[in-house]
Structures are given as structure tokens and as C-alpha cells.
Amino acid sequence: MADERPDVPREAVAEIRHGVMHLARRMRYARGPDALSNNKLLVLSHLYRRGPSTAGDVAAAEGQRPQSLTRVFAELEADGLIARARDDRDRRQAVLSLTAEGLAALRRDMDARDAWLAAALAGLGETEREVLRLAARLMDRLGEN
Template sequence: MESVTEIRQGVTRLARRLRAVRAPGALSNNKLGVLGNLYRGGPASPGELAEAEHQQPQSLTRVFAELEADGLVSRARDQRDGRQSVLSLTPAGKDALRREVAERDAWLGSAMGELTETERQVLLLAARLMDRLADSP
């Protein structure tokens, strides 16, 4: 299916370009993903965050530890299950996430300025559809 290939290629190229906009010393994509999930969904267990990131919890152990050491997330015992921990976004984590996203949004906003209003609306619709697709099993 040619359309599937074209969509995949477009999404991949845009994702690469957005990653390239990052400033030196920027947070890794894994860290941004965790912070973004905590921002959108609130406190979560490491397992829930790993599932949301489509990764194994062991793969994110270091990421969680580094985010906690940097004061971007806090860890507490789960009230329902004391064996589990729950990670929460700290105010410093929100600020870091905002700074990181602002750089990429600034570039994207500038690039989108070259599009017509109709093209921007089509792109917004496509973004919403891609977000839905990303949640598909």
C-alpha cells in the first residue's frame, strides 16, 4: 500500500527533524516520554509508564532513577499496594518538559507558517488521527 509507506515516511522524517531541533544537553526521548506521560496522565507506576511507552519496565529503570536524581520526578509508595511505587511529576519536571517542548513547538510553528490555513487544518486533523492510531493495540 503506497499510502501507508508515504505516511510512515512522512511521520518518520518529521520525528527526526523535531529531534534534531533539540538543544545540546536536552533530555533524551525516553525521559521526555516519561515526563510527558506523567504530565498527561498524572502519577503512575513504573510498569504503567513502561506500557505507555511500549517498553519493558527494566528498559526504563535507569531513566526513572536519573529523572528522580535530577528532581524531575518523585517516587512514593503506592497507597493501594505498598510493594509498588508511584512516580509523579515535580514542578521542576514540568518546567523541564515545558522548555523542551517549547523549542520544538517554536520550530514547528515557524515551519507551519509556510502552509495555507487549509493545509494547517488538514495537518491538525492528521495529528489527531495519528494520536488515535498510536493508541491502537
């Protein structure tokens, strides 16, 4: 049943969810007005982390349907941010890869968010920053489930 939860206090779940969502929203605002869309960043980030991938692999890994990303793939390719080539093993498939321009665009986006986060972290003590680093590792682990 969807309402069943493990033995974790509802307040703790709500507080963590709220904190994660609030920080994610603030990080999005740190990006410039001409920043790439979330879906474009999702694709570029996937290709950066996992290397060349088929459209289906990108969509599946990111919890989307390939049809939902068709326009995104086409726009990224037209902008020179990704390249498309035939898969050597299955000529019916296309493999997407990150171009140098795509990597530069991704780095610009990360730099803008990192600059905001560094300034925000500067207002915290060393122990608080270490707690957040530990929490970040745990969130990464939770995100893999």
C-alpha cells in the same frame, strides 16, 4: 501473517510512514544539544498526560519493560524531575509523579519543538495547516490502537 495488509495501497502506507518519520526526526533535531533523552521525555510526558503512575504502568503504556527504564527513573529522580512515593494501596509499589522541575523541563522541550514547528507552519497556507490539524487528530487516534 506479517505480510498481510488490509486493502490499503502500499504506496499510501509508505508515503505516510515516510512523512511521519521525517517530521519526527526533524522535530528531534529542533531540540537543543543539552535536551533530555527520548526515554526521559517519554517518562515525563507520560506522567504529565496520565498523572502519577507506577514504573510498571509507565513502561507498559510506552511499550517498554520496567527494567529498561530503571536507570531513567533513577536519573530523573536524582535530578529532581520526578518524585517517588509508596503506593497507599500496595506498599510494595512505588508511585512516580512529575515535580515542578520536571514539568518545567518538559515545557522547555515542548517550547523548542513548538517554536520550530510554528515557523515551519507559517510557510503554509491556512487550508494546509487545517489539513495537518486533521491529520494530527487522525494520527492520535491511530496511535491509540
